[in-house]
Amino acid sequence: MLEKEVIQYRGFHNIYEDGECIGFQVCIRSTYYRGVWLSQIRPGRVVVDGEIFPWNTIIWVINGKEYTTDELAVSGKDFWRVTEPATLKVKKPGGLAQGYHDVSVRFGLSASYMPPSIDQFNDEMEQAVFNGGTYTREKMIIV
Amino acid sequence: MNNSIGAKRGVSIYSYSGLFGVTMQLEDCFKDIYDMGATGVEILANSHIDSYPELSDEFLEKWHYLCDKYKVEPAEYGHWLDTRLYKDRGLTLDESLEMLERDFRIANKLGFHVLRTKLGVIDDYLNPVENWREIIEAALPLAEKYDVIMCPEIHLPTILSDKMVSDYVEFIIKHNTRNFGLNIDMSVFQNRFDLQTEVPYPNQRHSNPDELIPLLPYVKCIHAKFNAMDDDFNEMTIPYPPVLEILKQNHWNGYLISEYEGANKDVPGYVSHELRKHHVMMKRILGY
Numbered sequence: 372m373l374e375k376e377v378i379q380y381r382g383f384h385n386i387y388e389d390g391e392c393i394g395f396q397v398c399i400r401s402t403y404y405r406g407v408w409l410s411q412i413r414p415g416r417v418v419v420d421g422e423i424f425p426w427n428t429i430i431w432v433i434n435g436k437e438y439t440t441d442e443l444a445v446s447g448k449d450f451w452r453v454t455e456p457a458t459l460k461v462k463k464p465g466g467l468a469q470g471y472h473d474v475s476v477r478f479g480l481s482a483s484y485m486p487p488s489i490d491q492f493n494d495e496m497e498q499a500v501f502n503g504g505t506y507t508r509e510k511m512i513i514v
Numbered sequence: 515m516n517n518s519i520g521a522k523r524g525v526s527i528y529s530y531s532g533l534f535g536v537t538m539q540l541e542d543c544f545k546d547i548y549d550m551g552a553t554g555v556e557i558l559a560n561s562h563i564d565s566y567p568e569l570s571d572e573f574l575e576k577w578h579y580l581c582d583k584y585k586v587e588p589a590e591y592g593h594w595l596d597t598r599l600y601k602d603r604g605l606t607l608d609e610s611l612e613m614l615e616r617d618f619r620i621a622n623k624l625g626f627h628v629l630r631t632k633l634g635v636i637d638d639y640l641n642p643v644e645n646w647r648e649i650i651e652a653a654l655p656l657a658e659k660y661d662v663i664m665c666p667e668i669h670l671p672t673i674l675s676d677k678m679v680s681d682y683v684e685f686i687i688k689h690n691t692r693n694f695g696l697n698i699d700m701s702v703f704q705n706r707f708d709l710q711t712e713v714p715y716p717n718q719r720h721s722n723p724d725e726l727i728p729l730l731p732y733v734k735c736i737h738a739k740f741n742a743m744d745d746d747f748n749e750m751t752i753p754y755p756p757v758l759e760i761l762k763q764n765h766w767n768g769y770l771i772s773e774y775e776g777a778n779k780d781v782p783g784y785v786s787h788e789l790r791k792h793h794v795m796m797k798r799i800l801g802y
Contacts, residue, residue, distance in 0.1 A: 373535050375780065404531035405560040410600050447599045450560075450567050454535040483598040483634035490598070 373400045377506035378474055379456050385466035385513060392466040395419075395513070396432075398456040403480045403502045406453050409433060409446035413492035413503060415477030417461055424461045426477075426494050432458035471510045479503025521761045523796055524554025524589040524771040526737070527562050529789060532779030534561070540576070544584040546786050550793040554589030554769045555581075556630070559617055569620045577624055589769040590697070590735045591626035591662075593617035597634025597643045604643070605634075607652060614653045618660035628734045628769070630697045631664040640672050647685060650694055657693035665697040665734050670713075673702050674721040674729065686732055695734035698726065699773070704741070706751040711741040712775040723756040730764050738770040742777075743791040747798065758799040770796060 374380060382398030397417070401407070414431065417424040431438045433451050437460070451457060459476065479492035480502040489501045525547045530538055540562060547555060559566055565573050581587065595613055597605050605613070614631075621629055633642040633649075643649070650664065657664055668679055679696070686694050702721045707714075726733075741751045748754075758770075772792050778784040 372537070372539075375536050400535075404528060404534075405558055405594075406566060407560070408596060408599055411596065444601060448567075452564065452566065453561050454564060481598060481601075483596040484594065484632045484640075486635060486638040486640065487598075488638055 373454065373456065376508055377402055378476060378508035378511070380508075380511065382456065382458060383474070383511050383513065386460060393464060394460060394462040395467045396458050396460045397474055397476065397511075398458050399476055399478075399506070400456045401451060401453055401480065403482075404453070407451050407480050409438065409443045409449045409451060411481040412443050412451065413479035413481060414440045414443060415479070415492070415494040415503075415505070417459060417477075418475045419461075419467065419472050424463070428462060430460040432460060467513045469513055471512060473507065473509045474511045475505055475507035477503075477505040519802065520765060520767050521736075521758070521800060522554055522589075522767070522769050523550070523552040523793060523800075524556060524769040525550065525552050525789060526556035526558075526590075526592075526771045526773045528556070528558055528592070529772060529774040529779075529785050531561065532785065533782060536780075537782050541580060544580045544586060546789065547586055548584040550790060551797075552772070552793060553585065553587060554771065555586050556590040556592060556771045557588075558592040559620060560592075560594060563620065566620075567616060569623055574623060581625070588624055588626040590628045590630050590771055591617070591621040591624065592630040592632070593621070594632045595634060595649070607645075607649060610649050611652055611656065614649075614664075615656050615660075618656055618662050621662050622660040627662055628695075628697075629662050629664050630667050630735065630737075633666055638671075639676070639678075640669070641678055642666065650685065651689070654689065654691055654693050663693050663695045663734050665695045667697040667699055667737065668702060669699040669737075670701040670704060670715050671717065671719065673719055674698075674725040679729070683729065683732055696729060696732045697735045697737060698729070698733050699737040700739040700752050700754075700757065701737075701775075703757055704739075704752050709742045709751055710777045711751070712779070723753060723760055726757065726760055727764065730761075730766050733766070733768065735768050736761075736770050737773045738792070738796065739773045739775055740788070740792050741775055743788055743795070745791075747791050747795040749792070749795060754795060755799055758796065762800065
């Protein structure tokens with residue numbers, strides 16, 4: 372089962388490679404009522420304690436497979452289900468410090484059945500968009 | 515299926531979307547539907563099939579188990595033709611047919627005949643993609659093969675007198691097809707706009723119930739949209755009694771599928787309670 376919030380506590384931890392901490396990951400679920408094809412994802416920025424990680428530096432992991440944002444845009448046959456969180460991998464040498472972090476993730480999901488005038492996403496804008504927006508969860512804990 | 519009885523009651527799992535996967539699973543929804551004595555279910559393929567876009571043996575088995583156990587039949591299968599699948603180009607005809615056929619095949623295996631086929635739109639009035647005739651015409655033989663009826667949904671801000679609706683009817687008549695029909699969403703009759711609903715409709719245009727009569731031969735399913743029930747079992751934004759009376763008088767025997775689109779969808783138990791009110795209302799008006 373999922374946590375109600377978009378940003379999940381579960382799955383939030385630093386990532387180690389060959390004993391070295393190279394960054395962290397955070398899991399999100401979609402609160403749009405239907406699953407989407409990956410090319411319908413409009414990836415945005417991740418912000419942790421004010422530090423901005425640009426949208427095109429994030430690796431999305433869906434169904435166990437890693438995608439750059441360029442790869443998401445052309446993956447029209449792979450699917451993100453509503454019941455499965457996506458993992459966002461963020462590069463940050465040394466990772467996040469033990470303790471509390473305020474995390475926000477911005478993304479949108481395109482829907483062909485909505486008017487094109489509404490079906491827009493902009494990483495720079497802070498307001499909500501149809502099927503998307505900026506989601507924040509405060510005091511996330513790195514152990 | 516007893517076709518003599520008239521309109522039948524069903525529930526769309528969409529109603530539970532604020533809780534699905536969080537505090538409710540598919541079987542919880544079926545239990546609720548059974549409580550209400552409803553006999554049909556609508557699923558959204560892209561939301562409720564846990565192996566989508568594949569149909570796993572496990573899901574197929576679970577589906578048959580649930581339908582048998584809770585005495586519910588597959589009433590409508592919601593799927594999408596995502597014409598704006600890619601940001602930089604529209605879908606080709608071949609890609610569109612591939613997308614449609616995948617859903618036809620799954621729907622057929624799950625026992626659905628009526629499909630809510632959501633087409634991509636091109637403007638604020640929800641007009642479908644310009645080449646919808648070409649796409650649907652090419653899909654008709656496939657729909658026949660899999661024994662399914664594609665039904666675009668007529669939903670506010672579209673109303674029944676809009677050209678889109680007569681275009682669809684013209685298409686059905688011209689092709690003399692049994693594989694294309696209409697899904698009417700009861701939002702088209704909404705005549706009160708001051709209560710909180712999921713989607714606001716600022717221009718307040720809507721259809722009169724009588725406008726449904728000439729369309730009924732083409733209507734394969736009705737989305738019994740509801741936004742707000744009062745405690746005396748009345749829907750406060752949509753005139754249910756005259757619409758359901760029309761269905762009775764015209765011996766329409768398809769499914770009325772409850773689709774909740776009001777407040778508090780993410781409050782555990784809230785939607786289950788509203789659905790029960792909605793079904794008390796429908797039972798009282800239908801008289802069975």
